[in-house]
Amino acid sequence: MQDGTATGSRPNRRQFLRAVRAAGVAAFAGGAATACAPGPRTADAAAGRDDVIRIGYVSPETGPLAPYGEADRFVVDVMAEFFAANPVHVGGRPHRVEILRRDSQSDSNRAGDVAAGLVLDDGIHLMLVSATSDTANAVSDQCEAAGLPCVATATPWQSWFYGRGGRPQAPFAWTYLFSWGLEDTQAVYADMWDQVATNRTAGALWPNDTDGLAWGNPGAGFPPAVAQRGYTIVDPGNYVGGTQDFSAQIAAFRAGAAEVLLGVPSPADFATFWRQAGQQGYRPRLATIGRGIHFPATVEGIGAAAVNLATEVGWSPNHPFTSSLTGQSAADLATEYRDTSGRQWSQPIGFAHALFEVAAAAFGAVGSADDRRGIADAIAGMRLDTVVGPLDFTAGPVRGVAKTPLVGGQWRPGTTSPYELVVVSNARHPEIPAAGAVEALSAA
Known part of the structure; x- marks a missing residue:
């Protein structure tokens, strides 16, 4: 090699x-x-x-x-x-x-x-x-x-x-x-959203890259899919990857009372956003984040504020x-x-x-x-x-x-690791066992 x-x-x-x-x-x-x-x-x-x-x-x-x-x-x-x-x-x-x-x-x-x-x-x-x-x-x-x-x-x-x-x-x-595909992520997120009582308003955290543009596409991305399920999206526009200030996005989500957070930021961008969101008093009841929280190291860096953050799961033990x-x-x-x-x-x-x-x-x-x-x-x-x-x-x-099959998971305190990704949504793939139910984020 x-x-x-x-x-x-x-x-x-x-x-x-x-x-x-x-x-x-x-x-x-x-x-x-x-x-x-x-x-x-x-x-x-x-x-x-x-x-x-x-x-x-x-x-x-x-x-x-x-x-x-x-x-x-x-x-x-x-x-x-x-x-x-x-x-x-x-x-x-x-x-x-x-x-x-x-x-x-x-x-x-x-x-x-x-x-x-x-x-x-x-x-x-x-x-x-x-x-x-x-x-x-x-x-x-x-x-x-x-x-x-x-x-x-x-x-x-x-x-x-x-x-x-x-x-x-x-x-x-x-x-x-x-x-x-996005259709699979949409189905997994919808299943998780419907299990938590919210005002059905979602804040969109879209980066200005290929994934962010695809997810936020008004014709074929998340906006029409979630609208069909009765959700409204607060979209402050695509942000530039690597930004160190998410104040504008956080202000828009607070003003729009977005009790659901949706997005596909990079791990580093989400860690920055989530830290600033906590500092500025924004705490949704549910956050479903693609890409940004797939990894244990990212979640461990966030700490206790990462408990019950949700994401898609394409593979697990x-x-x-x-x-x-x-x-x-x-x-x-x-x-x-x-x-x-x-x-x-x-x-x-x-x-x-x-x-x-x-x-x-x-x-x-x-x-x-x-x-x-x-x-x-x-x-x-x-x-x-x-x-x-x-x-x-x-x-x-x-x-x-x-x-490939896709299910949904949330990060929970672990037994052998600080945090473990637990499958909580398997409606479309029951052959992949769930190990828990969807839970809302804590209020603080």
Whole structure:
């Protein structure tokens, strides 16, 4: 396994990608395309021994989105060890696997640049990318332009598909995603909201990024969905990520008597907002926050004020699913992470692991690791039971997307950790057990 980040800019890379992207508009229109020439080949491949699979992996390990990448080193190390003992068979031949991990630094431009390096300089056969549209979209765009198969996860499919200019009648040819959608988050939040008595007024905390724009979309985001359920939204407008002053938003929520809080801020932004909300006397009865409170470290940093904060849950140790690669249950995987790192599980662990399940299945379906079109087609037609649940890339909602189950949870004081994320809403997925009921936030 190779580890590290690209250093410096490479001459003519961006010029090359612009040319590829321009050519790709014609080559990939309508989803019908032939594979572009593969990247640099190793000495083994040049000598006719095509027995190496090179997989690129991009996620934010540093920067404001670093909690999403916190467990990636663990997952990549475990997968590298697994593949060393269990080579992937391609065309009947065992192939060793090289995983090249890169840090997007929570910056979409950086994500695109390191993706370009993996495609052009490192000659990877497949790209994997995780953790919000800030990273997934830029990496997916580079792969689409270069004609390289790519699998993304852990971002709502609308942010990934429409945020990149996708259209159902002209889907992407090389890039794929498994995750949940806004419709799933809306259903989970609605179920939790309806279990707490409020004045049915929600304050909207939308960042000015791809996820915030998708969630706050007046035509297809949360506003029409919650209006149908009799809720009113107080929307002070999208804020700039990284802001240190949320006084305007807090004042709007207080003036509008918003007893529900709704939003998709980054972990750092939500911690800042929630601290200032407490200082300025704003305390909703229920807060459902996407992205910002997925992680134990964020919640521990907030402290007691985090009890009963609610969020969507895409993976947990209680999910009744098993890895198609290692045979581990979700609980086994969470335990291994705790025993190895000394830290509490977090949701991205399951999704990062499942990326490698999809990768192994795709390579196992083709005769050559250099068959880009074959790999892409294998993903497009894949049905696979994974540690995050059953994936069906043939089912939609749009070509190239497989849905994953979603439930709702709240943070509660823990027994083995300071705070634990407890599933409290499973109406749409009763196969995922609930461990508690929805509770209102405390008044102080």
